Amino acid sequence: MSEPFDVPITDEVIRLGQFLKLANLVETGSEARPAITAGEVKVNGEVELRRGRQLRVGDVVEYAGQAARVSDEADFDVPW
Secondary structure, eight states, X not given: OOOOEEEEESSSEEEHHXXXXXXXXXXXXXXXXXXXXXXXXXXXXXXXXXXXXXXXXXXXEEETTEEXXXXXXXXXXXXX
């Protein structure tokens, strides 16, 4: 598995299906559903079958040999 890359979110939580799309791990939300229900997606190292699973900052999602970490958008603000 590759080293997780950070994907900032604007809210406190995001649903798994939405995060897969935001992280560009899938192209569309309709692509996320079969991947999740087939047991191909892991959250924090465990298979997750719920598309609506709520993710929080620090959670790591693995799919298709890639890993993405939910991060806080505030960590990406550049002070000018």
